[in-house]
Amino acid sequence: MSVVTQLAENDVFRAYTTYAAIVLLKMIVMSPITAYYRMTRKAFANPEDAAMRGGDIKKYLRTDQDVERVRRCHLNDLENIVPFIGLGLVYALSNPDLHVALLHFRIFAGSRVLHTISYLVPLPQPSRALTFSAGLLVNVSMAYATLRSVCYL
């Protein structure tokens, strides 16, 4: 049986695949949201972008609080989803229990969706701090579980 067929029948790897695709899609969506805010707030970073709107270019070359908020949210996604993709992969391949793995993946995906909502609405703290921490703890827990079962320095 080929490796691709085997991975397609490994429930933990299928779960990893599903949740990795979901959180990466969520992250990708931040790009069009940033573009939307830049256009509605008329705040651009590049002269060639401001030029598309016509009129006074210099007036549109500015930072806007709403645009910067979306960008910080996007960067926070990067800082947390990158570890999830890397740690989730090596964790999924370290033969964990399916239910424990699913718990990790579900909490992480949920925490990142709620984090984005908390950041963009914005909801009062500690909404964002709590959703952020939940995702962080999932990453740390997967790293710990992986290093416990596979350690080769």
Next chain:
Amino acid sequence: MSVVTQLAENDVFRAYTTYAAIVLLKMIVMSPITAYYRMTRKAFANPEDAAMRGGDIKKYLRTDQDVERVRRCHLNDLENIVPFIGLGLVYALSNPDLHVALLHFRIFAGSRVLHTISYLVPLPQPSRALTFSAGLLVNVSMAYATLRSVCYL
């Protein structure tokens, strides 16, 4: 036959490996380009970097439009190449058709190279918007194809 040998004979995985290495190398190159601009524009972020040039440190602790442009291009790479590495991996392991997979990988690699050129020259819009969108659509298409063939919530 070992898993490593099998993956070495799986054309889709070999294609993923090749294009992943290419786009990551392209992204890595942004670091020396940033350093080059910081030195020629004499615009540093850290006092210890400005100190290497000698003279008045405070004068060199400034932001420069060209340096910020390279940094935005680098961040845009991160925001798009990270999903490609993650989605491309799970997509390549979901047993897609070789020619369809190659089409995805080639369009993505081409779009990111052209995006960097559009950003750094800079070419007038919509050059950058189009090259950016092509890469984004490849990522969304790989996510859709992966979730269709492998879905385990």
Next chain:
Amino acid sequence: MSVVTQLAENDVFRAYTTYAAIVLLKMIVMSPITAYYRMTRKAFANPEDAAMRGGDIKKYLRTDQDVERVRRCHLNDLENIVPFIGLGLVYALSNPDLHVALLHFRIFAGSRVLHTISYLVPLPQPSRALTFSAGLLVNVSMAYATLRSVCYL
């Protein structure tokens, strides 16, 4: 023998797993460090964060040199650890010699830990430049080795 069992017995992949978990854990730690600096320096990016401290919100909505330093260090991690995770994976699966692979992984992990120390203390240049370059060269070397053994355009 299942693919997961095989990977668990492949020393190169186990080494990749171990070092990937270590460098990602190191990167994750940057988030609490940023939060710590934001609180001790009383410099927040969002009004809802400053509101948690009470008092004059506007006074705390500012950038601080120490906070920005941690953030640059975190971003530099992202820019270099992302290629390591991607290139390290395809490199580990391209059947390299165990000792050569370990050399790559160890130099990279060491260089990133020393880079963080050089950045946050901060140590005088060229400490940071050298540790940064060591990590970059490991990434380029893994990309070269991978493309040499697996190339499918």
